[in-house]
Amino acid sequence: MTKLETLGACREVGRSAFRLSNSEGDQVILDYGVSMKENNKDNFPGDVEPRKINAVICSHAHVDHSGALPYLYISSRPNCYMTATTRMLVKYLLDDMLNISGPTLPFEEIELRNLMKTVQVVNEFGKSVKIPGATGCSFTFHDAGHIPGSIMTVITMGGKNILYTGDLNTIDTRLQWAAKTNRFPLLDAVITESTYSQVTHPPRQETEQRFVTAVKDVLDRGGQVLIPAFGVARSQEILAVLQTIGSFHNKKIIIDGMARDISEDLLKHSDTLRTVYSMNRVTMVKTKKTREDRLKALETGDIIIAPSGMLKGGTARYYVENMIDDPDNAVFLVSYQVKGTPGQVLLDEHRYETEMDDDRGSSFNRGKNDTAKQKVEIKVKAQVERFDFSSHCDGPELLKFLKGLKFNPDTHDPKIYCVHGDPDSCDFLAKAIGEQIKGVAPVVPKFGEEFTI
Ligand SMILES: [Zn+2]
Ligand SMILES: [Zn+2]
Numbered sequence: 001m002t003k004l005e006t007l008g009a010c011r012e013v014g015r016s017a018f019r020l021s022n023s024e025g026d027q028v029i030l031d032y033g034v035s036m037k038e039n040n041k042d043n044f045p046g047d048v049e050p051r052k053i054n055a056v057i058c059s060h061a062h063v064d065h066s067g068a069l070p071y072l073y074i075s076s077r078p079n080c081y082m083t084a085t086t087r088m089l090v091k092y093l094l095d096d097m098l099n100i101s102g103p104t105l106p107f108e109e110i111e112l113r114n115l116m117k118t119v120q121v122v123n124e125f126g127k128s129v130k131i132p133g134a135t136g137c138s139f140t141f142h143d144a145g146h147i148p149g150s151i152m153t154v155i156t157m158g159g160k161n162i163l164y165t166g167d168l169n170t171i172d173t174r175l176q177w178a179a180k181t182n183r184f185p186l187l188d189a190v191i192t193e194s195t196y197s198q199v200t201h202p203p204r205q206e207t208e209q210r211f212v213t214a215v216k217d218v219l220d221r222g223g224q225v226l227i228p229a230f231g232v233a234r235s236q237e238i239l240a241v242l243q244t245i246g247s248f249h250n251k252k253i254i255i256d257g258m259a260r261d262i263s264e265d266l267l268k269h270s271d272t273l274r275t276v277y278s279m280n281r282v283t284m285v286k287t288k289k290t291r292e293d294r295l296k297a298l299e300t301g302d303i304i305i306a307p308s309g310m311l312k313g314g315t316a317r318y319y320v321e322n323m324i325d326d327p328d329n330a331v332f333l334v335s336y337q338v339k340g341t342p343g344q345v346l347l348d349e350h351r352y353e354t355e356m357d358d359d360r361g362s363s364f365n366r367g368k369n370d371t372a373k374q375k376v377e378i379k380v381k382a383q384v385e386r387f388d389f390s391s392h393c394d395g396p397e398l399l400k401f402l403k404g405l406k407f408n409p410d411t412h413d414p415k416i417y418c419v420h421g422d423p424d425s426c427d428f429l430a431k432a433i434g435e436q437i438k439g440v441a442p443v444v445p446k447f448g449e450e451f452t453i
Contacts, residue, residue, distance in 0.1 A: 059166025
């Protein structure tokens with residue numbers, strides 16, 4: 001008998017974590033991430049006993065899939081499997097998480113080091129890997145097309161094949177090839193993401209073309225472009241688009257923050273990239289550089305890529321505050337904008353608020369305990385637009401992918417578990433599966449539920 005237990009990512013995007021177990025008591029953990037919600041409650045996945053785990057599989061480096069992994073390495077050393085690229089990115093992202101939220105986390109740097117030492121790199125797709133010490137348990141990785149290093153995995157346990165998609169993209173993007181979806185065995189169950197089940201993305205090439213034309217228009221009129229983007233994948237995707245489709249060779253492109261080091265390290269894993277971008281002629285501002293360096297970047301840069309994608313913290317705020325009162329400039333948002341974030345307010349309401357005080361200037365770089373904040377609205381005169389560079393399947397693509405899967409004819413009523421989406425997106429996907437895919441049953445699980453596969 002094979003059991004699935006949901007430890008997170010149920011009717012939410014965040015803290016992806018699932019446990020598979022068999023009658024012999026073998027256990028496999030699929031992802032162990034954190035939630036990025038503001039409050040500190042429910043930010044971690046359901047508890048497990050690390051010494052009972054035979055294997056941990058990490059689908060990709062985003063912290064909603066990897067952020068709680070070190071917690072499993074406090075008292076034990078379960079085998080942890082991921083690609084080499086994911087390993088490199090996990091180190092960056094969890095180091096950064098420890099720097100920012102260290103005291104609030106239930107683990108420290110030593111546990112991250114223990115995790116890193118325990119990681120077993122698997123780079124080959126489609127090759128079965130046996131899990132030591134677990135009876136008849138193995139897994140295979142398949143390219144998920146989501147970000148560099150991302151995988152889907154098929155776990156074989158108790159004679160059943162379970163596909164876990166992690167985060168998934170089935171179309172080519174500039175940086176990544178589409179997910180490889182044609183090498184799965186007959187399946188008994190699927191755990192699928194549901195993030196954008198209700199969305200239809202515009203055709204990618206159109207978005208790229210529209211974006212490059214818009215950047216060119218701004219530069220032609222003597223303005224500067226700020227592109228707020230997360231340091232992993234999106235920054236490099238934008239760089240690759242600018243270098244491949246645009247002709248901005250004589251323009252000064254600046255990358256601020258963690259993206260700099262990641263961009264250079266990703267090039268060491270260039271076999272996982274569809275487009276190998278170039279770091280020549282790209283100017284960097286290091287994470288810990290001072291305000292003067294940013295001022296220089298602001299004075300000389302034509303195109304500035306800086307975190308965070310939704311203008312919620314990160315150095316992009318410094319640039320936006322100094323750029324948006326000029327109508328020649330532009331802020332091009334390239335990430336999804338969650339409701340209530342400064343990016344969404346800027347885009348939809350054309351408003352930008354910052355916190356100022358007399359001696360320190362804007363809220364940028366201010367310590368958490370500083371008081372005397374005063375909200376100041378900065379007039380938005382710059383062009384503000386959003387371009388959909390999503391790294392997830394949209395609804396139609398997700399359904400096409402699920403329709404293409406082949407299920408084991410001997411399994412009665414195989415299930416597709418819809419996770420990793422807000423409640424409406426999970427329900428929407430489940431309804432569509434119910435209506436359009438014969439012979440399978442959709443399930444929208446709740447946190448902490450148990451199912452027999
Ligand atoms: Zn992701
Ligand atoms: Zn995710």
